[in-house]
């Protein structure tokens with residue numbers, strides 16, 4: 001076991017000093033995993049489900065090899081169908097922030113199951129979770145619960161349009177806001193991982209109403225507002241990008257967006273589906289001190305059950321039916337199980353030391369991995385905020401999707417496979433952020449850093 005490593009200065013600074021050394025050593029495939037059951041199950045799945053999966057990035061297409069088929073999860077760990085155990089840094093793509101299958105969340109869920117799993121009618125649990133969200137998130141005075149992040153984001157765009165009477169929206173290249181038509185324009189996540197710049201089936205008129213700017217480049221945003229005077233309903237962004245890999249914003253960039261939207265009468269939306277309650281108790285908007293007009297949420301707010309939400313100033317939210325004319329509905333919206341899991345998760349996150357723990361373990365992880373890359377002669381840059389992190393195989397700094405594309409994705413693929421063989425489960429794409437949880441211990445982190453050093457040495 002490696003001794004505890006002191007935390008060093010910001011990861012982003014260090015990565016610029018790393019040098020590229022191409023190694024001829026064999027890739028880290030020495031300890032071959034037994035994945036026989038995973039292979040059998042995935043083979044059958046390919047006959048039953050498109051690509052064998054229900055969401056594209058799970059298929060491991062960009063890192064090569066077969067996906068690991070999960071059997072069960074607990075705390076910071078997951079086990080596959082062949083009973084291999086991994087330290088998990090995907091956390092179901094973010095929701096598992098208090099650790100997988102958390103006992104307290106599970107107890108609350110079991111009690112709710114006895115009372116019913118779906119009502120399709122108002123219940124007090126909706127008020128409880130709404131109050132927790134409103135208390136914590138600076139921009140939210142009223143909230144509507146939906147069933148996914150996609151649903152939250154597409155609803156918010158409808159709201160922007162209903163409120164302003166304008167049609168065009170601005171998003172950033174490499175940002176992902178779910179799979180609704182208007183977002184499949186230079187999108188991140190699986191769209192980027194699979195190299196699909198957009199998708200067939202999206203009407204040209206819909207795509208044309210989505211304008212794209214470059215992240216961390218306020219001038220590219222101002223130019224769009226200038227060229228489309230009085231036509232832009234709103235702007236949506238990931239306040240910290242996780243869907244082109246981990247890319248933090250500058251505070252000046254976020255402030256610039258706030259100022260330009262106010263000046264132009266456009267609605268500013270922070271898509272906090274990934275960052276919400278992960279970056280800070282009051283989400284990224286609290287962390288950076290910039291208040292958007294509307295916010296979308298998902299992942300953590302459902303504590304591992306399918307949920308999404310959007311909220312904002314009362315003036316805007318009163319447009320939503322039945323308070324106002326903008327229609328949006330859902331059979332399972334406000335589902336009592338999802339509400340219960342969200343309430344318990346937010347309750348646990350409010351306890352003293354929760355965000356300090358996330359910040360501490362994640363900084364230790366990223367600084368250890370970057371040190372290992374430096375020692376072994378690999379160009380790598382990266383960083384973290386609270387329980388969200390990422391790294392790229394390139395000198396850096398990476399401040400936009402355009403920079404991220406220059407990273408060595410083939411090397412990432414080999415690194416990913418090597419880490420699996422060392423018992424570490426990372427997101428199967430260079431263009432996805434990583435997540436830690438309250439269940440990750442310093443021992444887990446040190447084991448991961450040691451694994452990274454072993455794999456990097458072999459690349």
Ligand SMILES: Cc1ncc(COP(=O)(O)O)c(C=O)c1O
Nearest residue numbers: 148149150176177178273274298
């Ligand atoms: C920032 C962001 N917005 C929206 C979404 C869409 O959420 P969902 O997958 O729950 O539809 C995701 C993740 O997929 C996301 O990371």
Ligand SMILES: N[C@H](C=O)CCC(=O)O
Nearest residue numbers: 055056057093189190243
């Ligand atoms: N990047 C996506 C969400 O954050 C990954 C989840 C998915 O699309 O399956």
